[in-house]
Amino acid sequence: MKPRRVRIMGVGRYLPKRKVTAEELDQRLGLEKGWVAKKSGVMVRHFVDGETNSQMGALAAKEALKEAGLTLSDIDCIVCASGTSEQAIPCNAALIYKELDPEHTGIPAFDVNATCLSFLTAFDHLSYLIDSGRYRYILLISSEIASIGLNWNHKESCALFGDGAAAVVIGPASEDEPSCILSSRMETYTQGAHLSEIRGGGTRYHPRTYQDSLHLEDFLFYMDGEAIFRLSAKVLPSFMKRLLPDSITLQDIKLVIPHQASIMAMRLMQKRLRISPEQMFIFSQEIGNTIAASIPMGIYEAVKRQRIKRGDLVMLVGTAAGLSVGGMIFVY
Amino acid sequence: MKPRRVRIMGVGRYLPKRKVTAEELDQRLGLEKGWVAKKSGVMVRHFVDGETNSQMGALAAKEALKEAGLTLSDIDCIVCASGTSEQAIPCNAALIYKELDPEHTGIPAFDVNATCLSFLTAFDHLSYLIDSGRYRYILLISSEIASIGLNWNHKESCALFGDGAAAVVIGPASEDEPSCILSSRMETYTQGAHLSEIRGGGTRYHPRTYQDSLHLEDFLFYMDGEAIFRLSAKVLPSFMKRLLPDSITLQDIKLVIPHQASIMAMRLMQKRLRISPEQMFIFSQEIGNTIAASIPMGIYEAVKRQRIKRGDLVMLVGTAAGLSVGGMIFVY
Numbered sequence: 127m128k129p130r131r132v133r134i135m136g137v138g139r140y141l142p143k144r145k146v147t148a149e150e151l152d153q154r155l156g157l158e159k160g161w162v163a164k165k166s167g168v169m170v171r172h173f174v175d176g177e178t179n180s181q182m183g184a185l186a187a188k189e190a191l192k193e194a195g196l197t198l199s200d201i202d203c204i205v206c207a208s209g210t211s212e213q214a215i216p217c218n219a220a221l222i223y224k225e226l227d228p229e230h231t232g233i234p235a236f237d238v239n240a241t242c243l244s245f246l247t248a249f250d251h252l253s254y255l256i257d258s259g260r261y262r263y264i265l266l267i268s269s270e271i272a273s274i275g276l277n278w279n280h281k282e283s284c285a286l287f288g289d290g291a292a293a294v295v296i297g298p299a300s301e302d303e304p305s306c307i308l309s310s311r312m313e314t315y316t317q318g319a320h321l322s323e324i325r326g327g328g329t330r331y332h333p334r335t336y337q338d339s340l341h342l343e344d345f346l347f348y349m350d351g352e353a354i355f356r357l358s359a360k361v362l363p364s365f366m367k368r369l370l371p372d373s374i375t376l377q378d379i380k381l382v383i384p385h386q387a388s389i390m391a392m393r394l395m396q397k398r399l400r401i402s403p404e405q406m407f408i409f410s411q412e413i414g415n416t417i418a419a420s421i422p423m424g425i426y427e428a429v430k431r432q433r434i435k436r437g438d439l440v441m442l443v444g445t446a447a448g449l450s451v452g453g454m455i456f457v458y
Numbered sequence: 459m460k461p462r463r464v465r466i467m468g469v470g471r472y473l474p475k476r477k478v479t480a481e482e483l484d485q486r487l488g489l490e491k492g493w494v495a496k497k498s499g500v501m502v503r504h505f506v507d508g509e510t511n512s513q514m515g516a517l518a519a520k521e522a523l524k525e526a527g528l529t530l531s532d533i534d535c536i537v538c539a540s541g542t543s544e545q546a547i548p549c550n551a552a553l554i555y556k557e558l559d560p561e562h563t564g565i566p567a568f569d570v571n572a573t574c575l576s577f578l579t580a581f582d583h584l585s586y587l588i589d590s591g592r593y594r595y596i597l598l599i600s601s602e603i604a605s606i607g608l609n610w611n612h613k614e615s616c617a618l619f620g621d622g623a624a625a626v627v628i629g630p631a632s633e634d635e636p637s638c639i640l641s642s643r644m645e646t647y648t649q650g651a652h653l654s655e656i657r658g659g660g661t662r663y664h665p666r667t668y669q670d671s672l673h674l675e676d677f678l679f680y681m682d683g684e685a686i687f688r689l690s691a692k693v694l695p696s697f698m699k700r701l702l703p704d705s706i707t708l709q710d711i712k713l714v715i716p717h718q719a720s721i722m723a724m725r726l727m728q729k730r731l732r733i734s735p736e737q738m739f740i741f742s743q744e745i746g747n748t749i750a751a752s753i754p755m756g757i758y759e760a761v762k763r764q765r766i767k768r769g770d771l772v773m774l775v776g777t778a779a780g781l782s783v784g785g786m787i788f789v790y
Contacts, residue, residue, distance in 0.1 A: 127592070128590070128591075178661070178662060179660075179661055179662075204646075209547065210546075210660065210661050211660040211661070212660045212661055212662045213655055213656060213657050213658070213659070213660045213662055214542075214607070214655075214656035214657075214658065214659035214660055214677075215541065215573055215654065215655045215656040215679070215779045216573055216651060216654070216655060216778070216779035216780045216781075217571050217572055217573060217779075217780065219646075220646055220648055220651050220779070220780035220781075220782070221648075221651060223646060223648050224648035224651045228648065228649070230648075231645075231646070231647045231648065231649070232645045232646070232647070233645070233646060234579075234643075234644035234645060234646055234782065234784075235572075235646040235648075235780060235782065236570065236571065236572035236575075236576075236579050236644070236782070237569075237570070237571040237572070238568065238569070238570055238571075239549050239568065239569040239570075239571060240549055240567075240568035240569070241547055241548055241549060243568070244568075247566075247568050251583060251584070251587060252583070254586040254587050254590050254592065255583060255586050257590070258460070258586050258589070258590065259460075260459070260586065271661040274661050274664045274666075275546070275661075275664065311566075312566035312568070313563075313564045313565070313566060314536075314551075314552055314555060314563070314564070314565060314566055314567040315563045315564070316552055316553075316555050316556035316560065316562075316563065316567075317560070317563070319548060319552050319553060319556045322547065322548070323545055323546075323547045323548060324545060324546035324547040325545050325546075326545070326546065326665060327545070327546035327659055327660075327665050328511075328542065328543040328544045328545045328546055328659075329510070329511055329542050329543070329544055329603040329606050329607075330510060330511075330544050330545055332606045332607065332677075333658055333659050333665035333668045333677040334606075334668070334674075334677055334678070336665045336666070336668040336669060342666075345546075345664075345665040345666055346666070347547070446548070447547045447548035447549075447552070448548045448549065448552035448567060449548075449552075450552070450566065450567065450568070452566075
């Protein structure tokens with residue numbers, strides 16, 4: 127794989143104003159005090175209180191543009207990479223574009239969806255369009271509202287998720303900049319296709335069938351966390367070998383930014399993959415699992431907390447419904 | 459724009475068994491006999507009768523693979539480019555992959571969504587991954603069930619749509635093959651973001667709000683056909699100029715394959731854009747508007763009816779919710 131000379135120019139984030147503590151969830155779920163904190167490790171998550179996907183996405187995008195020193199008119203393409211959508215039609219990217227500036231026109235806007243790996247997949251593929259010169263600057267946004275689809279009869283999943291948005295501007299790296307993508311990879315294992323899902327809401331169980339549905343839970347998020355962990359644990363070690371180029375060892379990586387699926391699962395995976403505790407970036411104690419926004423939020427946190435600086439080797443890695451595993455190694 | 463040496467290796471299609479005639483729709487809509495045929499020009503469309511998006515997509519994909527002389531194991535990436543999805547989670551591509559062969563594992567699978575322009579957008583962007591050598595063969599599938607989301611109080615839109623799937627395998631063109639992509643472009647005009655939409659089904663109006671919704675029609679397809687036509691007609695002439703490379707005139711194009719939004723609108727647009735009747739490929743009289751599957755169905759029909767042969771210049775063009783306009787010029 128030839129390195130792609132692509133650089134993250136700016137990062138942005140938005141978290142909904144309403145904070146929901148682990149104790150509040152204990153109460154809502156009718157559990158003993160401390161269950162959510164102990165089981166999930168997520169002490170606080172944010173749930174929308176009126177905010178929409180497009181509003182959150184636009185706010186994150188504005189911060190990323192400002193950080194990159196660019197305006198909307200510099201952008202050649204707007205991509206929303208999210209697992210949830212605001213409307214069935216049109217795509218999220220068009221709604222975020224309208225929210226960013228209703229007077230602005232002409233930038234192509236579309237969505238990429240690989241649930242929790244949407245951002246990684248879009249970043250990976252769109253980097254080729256920058257490297258080839260098709261586009262100069264791309265605005266990549268993940269904006270997620272998990273809370274509305276949670277099944278409050280299923281305490282394990284309710285304990286994990288949060289809402290929020292993150293955005294990055296990617297562009298070409300100049301000759302004197304070290305930034306580049308060295309490796310990226312995705313693999314799908316469909317024996318896990320139904321281990322995490324929302325069966326309803328599409329054409330299989332259309333919303334118009336909701337009222338006469340015998341299975342109202344079809345419209346809510348379902349996951350078998352243990353089975354997902356078993357399949358991921360089986361697949362990830364050899365996946366990591368295929369992801370790492372010959373010239374790089376795991377020890378060379380400054381920071382591993384995993385999708386923050388579950389803090390407990392990340393810690394187990396860290397040991398299994400022989401990643402050191404110092405390399406593994408677990409930051410979701412006050413955010414939760416924000417679906418596809420999780421990885422770009424990790425990049426945001428890593429930059430803001432100065433856990434990575436220009437020239438550092440970074441690994442992104444995660445799993446998604448499908449079941450898919452994905453990863454990328456890049457020089458920040 | 460440097461030509462991308464990418465070739466359509468094989469095409470496939472699936473149409474649901476149940477045919478719905480214009481007369482049947484006249485009756486269902488309580489209209490005088492002949493209204494649907496006259497207004498839409500669509501004499502027959504196919505509605506699913508038990509078929510799912512993933513089943514239709516897999517059947518179209520199998521035909522495309524067979525035509526390309528390839529098997530699933532030759533494929534490096536599976537992309538579903540559709541405006542409708544089978545489930546809210548996971549993505550369509552994973553479900554189609556599972557349907558194609560539940561024992562097969564490891565091929566990355568994800569979705570691209572730009573509603574009616576999903577196929578064109580995915581074809582455009584993924585061609586860079588083939589041109590760069592990242593992937594050799596990509597299976598691109600559009601599978602659409604429009605019928606479940608139609609609003610039967612809105613006769614204009616009900617008259618237009620049909621269900622179905624189409625698939626192509628794309629791969630690298632060898633030195634002695636003329637196939638390549640010469641130009642491609644997409645532009646989004648968000649003043650039209652709400653001219654065609656389904657407001658519900660996502661996080662804005664979640665399916666769980668269906669039963670207490672004051673606006674059940676929020677969960678069904680809405681369009682303002684006239685306003686869409688006005689905006690498209692304003693934008694498309696200059697878009698076409700930007701799409702055409704300096705070295706090519708409209709007269710050089712052997713066949714224009716438009717998104718089959720509406721037969722009447724296509725005929726008007728053909729005159730406005732000074733495309734000759736012989737160049738304009740209107741084939742949806744017995745299919746209808748199958749959303750994103752419409753353009754690859756056009757490629758399928760053009761190949762099967764021998765309207766295009768290897769070496770011919772072809773233009774794809776269309777509009778989508780967003781409102782987006784998109785186009786591509788390639789050598790078949």
